[in-house]
Amino acid sequence: MDFACAIRKNETLKSGYFRVVFDAPGIAAKARGGQFVHIRIPAMRDRILRRPFSIGDADSASGALTVVYKVVGCGTEELSVLRPGDVCSIMGPLGNAYTPPGVDTFPILVAGGYGSAALYLVAKNSPKKGLLLMGARSREDLILADAFEQLGFEVRISTDDGSAGHRGFVTELLKDAVSGHSPEKCMVYGCGPTPMLLALGKQTLELGVEAELSLDQHMCCGVGACFACVVKIKDPSSPDGWRYSRSCKEGPVYNAREVYYG
Numbered sequence: 324m325d326f327a328c329a330i331r332k333n334e335t336l337k338s339g340y341f342r343v344v345f346d347a348p349g350i351a352a353k354a355r356g357g358q359f360v361h362i363r364i365p366a367m368r369d370r371i372l373r374r375p376f377s378i379g380d381a382d383s384a385s386g387a388l389t390v391v392y393k394v395v396g397c398g399t400e401e402l403s404v405l406r407p408g409d410v411c412s413i414m415g416p417l418g419n420a421y422t423p424p425g426v427d428t429f430p431i432l433v434a435g436g437y438g439s440a441a442l443y444l445v446a447k448n449s450p451k452k453g454l455l456l457m458g459a460r461s462r463e464d465l466i467l468a469d470a471f472e473q474l475g476f477e478v479r480i481s482t483d484d485g486s487a488g489h490r491g492f493v494t495e496l497l498k499d500a501v502s503g504h505s506p507e508k509c510m511v512y513g514c515g516p517t518p519m520l521l522a523l524g525k526q527t528l529e530l531g532v533e534a535e536l537s538l539d540q541h542m543c544c545g546v547g548a549c550f551a552c553v554v555k556i557k558d559p560s561s562p563d564g565w566r567y568s569r570s571c572k573e574g575p576v577y578n579a580r581e582v583y584y585g
């Protein structure tokens with residue numbers, strides 16, 4: 324489960340965003356949409372903790388494993404300067420996965436920020452082409468729209484500052500996306516900041532649409548040992564009606580019906 328993976332390429336997608344492709348046949352062969360990898364970044368000052376990233380793409384034939392990332396701190400900064408031939412220790416694939424869309428499923432993908440990377444494999448493996456609702460702070464933070472369009476998905480955009488698409492939250496696009504389809508044929512797949520996902524989950528319950536949400540939390544071990552990444556899920560047998568779940572092991576993908584909304 325722990326592989327030494329050489330970088331094939333590490334390129335700038337747009338300012339602050341990168342795409343790294345590893346030679347990782349052992350991971351690419353098993354990867355499913357929604358799973359993640361835990362990467363030890365060699366030059367990082369804090370070398371103990373790995374960094375988790377969604378599997379952005381995986382090709383079992385070539386052994387290529389793609390991760391799309393935003394530089395936010397020391398780990399991602401160090402990752403961004405690695406070059407072809409540099410080697411990272413990668414654990415994966417980790418976590419559960421989204422339920423793949425069935426032949427009759429109309430997939431509605433809802434992404435905030437880097438969340439579109441986690442949803443790419445769902446779109447790639449979906450029998451039916453659907454919709455991607457993509458939300459970001461501003462147009463500079465919109466990534467991968469063209470990749471989804473190339474797969475035949477329609478992309479609808481929202482930005483907080485109105486610099487592209489609808490001005491407002493991406494969840495405001497959902498009702499319209501579902502209309503015209505029978506709710507039982509739709510399946511919503513969400514990945515993004517937790518407040519966005521909680522709002523999305525509640526909305527899908529109101530609309531009667533099945534939904535799965537990737538609750539990405541800060542994590543340490545990535546394999547269920549340290550309990551740093553717990554999330555609250557419903558548990559009718561507990562006096563408070565909820566229990567903690569390790570998002571790295573039992574998640575990161577949860578059905579919207581399981582999520583505890585407080």
Ligand SMILES: Cc1cc2nc3c(=O)[nH]c(=O)nc-3n(C[C@H](O)[C@H](O)[C@H](O)COP(=O)(O)OP(=O)(O)OC[C@H]3O[C@@H](n4cnc5c(N)ncnc54)[C@H](O)[C@@H]3O)c2cc1C
Pocket residue numbers: 359374375376377378390391392393394395396397398399400437440441539540541542575
């Ligand atoms: C399951 C999972 C999948 C992820 N997939 C991706 C991905 O595909 N692409 C991507 O760019 N990022 C992804 N992330 C987030 C990524 O792990 C963090 O951005 C990364 O660990 C930051 O490392 P750093 O050393 O650069 O930043 P640090 O120096 O550790 O932190 C810098 C800043 O980033 C914040 N941060 C750190 N971890 C997270 C996190 N998990 N969520 C939100 N904020 C965080 C910190 O609070 C701090 O403000 C994912 C996280 C999880 C848990």
